[in-house]
Amino acid sequence: MTMLTPVPAISIQGVGKTFNPDSDEQVVALDGIDLDVEATEFVSLIGPSGCGKSTLLRLIADLVTPTAGTIEVFGKSAHQARLDRDYGMAFQSAGLFSWRKVARNIELPLELMGWSKADREARSAEMLELVQLPEFGNHYPWQLSGGMQQRVAIARALSFKPRLLLMDEPFGALDEMTREHMQNELLELVSEVGTTVVFITHSISEATFLSNRVVVLSPRPGRIHDIIDVPLGDHRTEDTREEETYFKCATEVREALRHVGASP
Amino acid sequence: MSAGFTVPRRLGAVAPAAIAGLVLLVLWELGVRAFGIREFVLPRPSSIGQALADNWSTSEGVSTVSLRQAGWNTTVIAVSGLVVGVLLGAALALLATRYVRVGRTLTPFAVAANATPIVALAPIFNAWFGITSPLSNQAVVVVVVFFPVFLNTARGLLEVEVSQIELMRSYGATDLSVLGKVRIPNAIPFFLTSLRLAAPLSVIAAIVAEYFGGPQDRLGPVITQNASFARYAEAWAAIVVASVVGLALFALAVALERVAMPWRRPVDGQ
Numbered sequence: 419m420t421m422l423t424p425v426p427a428i429s430i431q432g433v434g435k436t437f438n439p440d441s442d443e444q445v446v447a448l449d450g451i452d453l454d455v456e457a458t459e460f461v462s463l464i465g466p467s468g469c470g471k472s473t474l475l476r477l478i479a480d481l482v483t484p485t486a487g488t489i490e491v492f493g494k495s496a497h498q499a500r501l502d503r504d505y506g507m508a509f510q511s512a513g514l515f516s517w518r519k520v521a522r523n524i525e526l527p528l529e530l531m532g533w534s535k536a537d538r539e540a541r542s543a544e545m546l547e548l549v550q551l552p553e554f555g556n557h558y559p560w561q562l563s564g565g566m567q568q569r570v571a572i573a574r575a576l577s578f579k580p581r582l583l584l585m586d587e588p589f590g591a592l593d594e595m596t597r598e599h600m601q602n603e604l605l606e607l608v609s610e611v612g613t614t615v616v617f618i619t620h621s622i623s624e625a626t627f628l629s630n631r632v633v634v635l636s637p638r639p640g641r642i643h644d645i646i647d648v649p650l651g652d653h654r655t656e657d658t659r660e661e662e663t664y665f666k667c668a669t670e671v672r673e674a675l676r677h678v679g680a681s682p
Numbered sequence: 683m684s685a686g687f688t689v690p691r692r693l694g695a696v697a698p699a700a701i702a703g704l705v706l707l708v709l710w711e712l713g714v715r716a717f718g719i720r721e722f723v724l725p726r727p728s729s730i731g732q733a734l735a736d737n738w739s740t741s742e743g744v745s746t747v748s749l750r751q752a753g754w755n756t757t758v759i760a761v762s763g764l765v766v767g768v769l770l771g772a773a774l775a776l777l778a779t780r781y782v783r784v785g786r787t788l789t790p791f792a793v794a795a796n797a798t799p800i801v802a803l804a805p806i807f808n809a810w811f812g813i814t815s816p817l818s819n820q821a822v823v824v825v826v827v828f829f830p831v832f833l834n835t836a837r838g839l840l841e842v843e844v845s846q847i848e849l850m851r852s853y854g855a856t857d858l859s860v861l862g863k864v865r866i867p868n869a870i871p872f873f874l875t876s877l878r879l880a881a882p883l884s885v886i887a888a889i890v891a892e893y894f895g896g897p898q899d900r901l902g903p904v905i906t907q908n909a910s911f912a913r914y915a916e917a918w919a920a921i922v923v924a925s926v927v928g929l930a931l932f933a934l935a936v937a938l939e940r941v942a943m944p945w946r947r948p949v950d951g952q
Contacts, residue, residue: 481848500854507852513845517867517945526863530853558945584852 425493427582427614428455428478433487434639435473446639447473451487453633453642457581460608460615462625462632464671466678470640471618472586478616479507479584492581503531505582506575510590512567514559514574521546521555524574531578545573548607565596569603576607583608583615590620598659601627605654622675626668627659634671636678644674725915733915734922744911747899753923756888756901759816760927763823764884770824771831771880772873778832779839780861789836796829801890808895815896822891827880831873838872839865871946874939881931889924 433451438444447470455461463471476482477489480496491499499505506527514523524542525533533541546552549569551562559567568588575583589597601624608615619625625632629648636643648667650658658664707727713719714726721729737749745752778785804822811818842864850860892902901924908916939946 476848479848479852481851500852503854505852507849509845509848511843511845513843513849515846515864515867517870517943519945527853529863530850530855530859558947560945560947 424457426454426490427457427459427492428453428616429488429490429493430454430474430478431488433474433477433484433489435470435477435482436485439485448477448484449639449641451640451642453645455614455616457614458612459630460605460617460628462617462619462629463635464619464622464625464632464675465635465640465643466637466675468640469635469637469678471635473640474635475584475586475616475618479505499582503527503578504580505584506578506580508568508571508575508583508585508588510587512559512564512571514567514570516559518559519555520551520557520559520562520570523559523570524555524577526574527578541577542573545577548576549573549603565592565600568592568600572604572607576611576613579611581612581614583613585615585617587618587620589624597621597624598656602654602656604628609652622668622671623659626664626671627654632667632671634674634678643678646670646674722912722914725918729915730918730922733913734919737916737919744907744913744916745898745904747904749901749904749920749923752899752901752904752920753927755897755899756885756892756924757927759819759892759896759900760823760884760888760931763820763888764827764880764931766820767824767827767884768831768877768880771828771876772835774828775832775835775839775869776861779836779865780857785836792829792832795825796833800826800829801887804891804894807891813895819888819891819896819900823884823887826887827884830879830883831876834872834876834879835869838869841872842868871943874935874942877938878932878935881935882928885924885928885931 430451430453433448434446435448436444436446451474453461463474465471473482477484478491478496480500489496492504494502514520515526518526521539521542524545525538528538528541542555543552546555549572551566551569551573554562554566554570559570562570568591572588575585589600592600604615605628607613615628617625617628619628626648627650632646632648633642634644634646635641646667648663650661650663650667710724711727714724725733734749739748739750741748747755774788778788801822803825804818807818807821811821839861846864846868847860850864855863888900889902889905892900893906896902898907901920904920905917905924908914908920
């Protein structure tokens with residue numbers, strides 16, 4: 419183990435992103451971002467609206483290209499990582515395809531990867547089991563509640579067992595109870611497989627509960643204001659939410675957010 | 683949940699409209715009798731029914747063709763024009779959304795043409811294709827049907843959720859995969875809605891075109907000939923046939939919507 423020099427899952431160096439760089443409507447979304455995310459680490463991005471956290475996630479995903487700096491994902495360019503399908507993605511809106519049954523939604527990435535029908539079906543059944551919706555494969559998305567749809571979206575993102583999961587406020591539209599439940603489930607899922615996660619949220623408690631590190635961004639231009647370690651260990655349960663360390667870290671995050679000048 | 687409609691529910695949904703229709707017919711009949719309205723203003727439903735029965739399989743009047751034959755001939759024109767117009771509209775929508783430059787060139791014309799009364803072109807098409815040619819009537823149907831299909835389908839191909847496109851890109855999907863797995867399925871409801879508009883429109887277009895020319899064994903000429911000889915019940919009988927054809931095509935489009943979109947959430951009253 420000590421012989422290996424582990425390549426960080428994500429390495430971001432001096433990254434900046436300016437939209438419409440040559441016009442009067444120039445917007446500097448991100449500036450001078452340096453951030454390494456270790457393999458199997460869970461990192462949350464939090465900050466006021468307009469701090470560029472969504473842009474940062476999309477830069478890692480190679481859905482947007484940086485105007486400055488470099489991004490490496492598992493030691494290769496973000497672009498190559500995207501083509502190699504190194505990451506799965508989930509958004510605030512579950513974004514399920516209404517014309518596909520639940521199981522076939524989960525199979526979508528597998529289809530694009532050219533898996534055989536039998537393999538796809540076996541995997542989607544396995545994933546449905548994992549997100550505790552085994553009997554819903556044959557339903558259409560509209561027949562599921564918001565929380566269930568989000569679980570399907572996560573199953574879809576994890577279906578090809580990517581090493582990295584990029585999530586943009588995936589639980590933002592859920593009620594508090596469902597949300598906490600989903601957080602527990604997500605931690606179980608990713609610790610089982612050893613997935614690295616970058617997670618955008620507006621919720622201090624969510625960021626604190628889930629993360630090994632919480633990255634607090636400041637707005638206009640988006641910069642990293644502070645990075646808060648959350649030493650709550652790897653096995654977090656409902657009781658974790660009542661630990662003193664949890665409250666201490668949540669307070670740190672809150673104060674950092676207050677410092678950058680807006681409510682999250 | 684998705685078990686579909688049970689028979690009683692379906693009957694229940696249709697019953698109010700059927701009853702209203704019957705009441706309307708009875709009121710019409712009684713009204714025409716009570717107020718002594720003359721036949722050339724508004725014939726009674728019973729005389730229209732009589733004319734329909736008399737002229738259904740043989741022509742009793744001024745036209746040389748039975749209503750059944752005229753109805754069939756017009757249906758052929760309407761349906762053939764509908765099929766060509768729909769295929770053309772959908773194909774060009776695909777082209778216009780796939781190649782931005784084609785779209786930018788085509789769409790303003792389509793929007794403008796869609797707002798133009800295209801049936802006004804019927805006499806021009808007669809000059810192009812020949813006054814006795816069915817092609818001139820078919821051409822009117824094709825053009826009338828084309829625009830709603832083109833515009834709606836194009837909208838469905840373009841109005842795709844951003845997160846779904848991002849998702850596809852995150853999988854490294856090609857443009858062709860995005861088209862096949864996102865844009866086309868997304869456009870299906872839009873396309874089927876346009877079909878629902880286009881189906882009855884094709885009958886309207888066919889008949890109006892027939893008023894201006896083309897072969898005489900069609901519903902359009904049967905209506906004009908009977909009307910010009912003051913045989914209004916016969917003219918109305920032909921109109922009834924035309925309505926039935928239009929309704930049938932509409933019902934077909936609705937049925938297709940049910941079959942082609944099994945994922946559709948059942949809506950009350952649909």
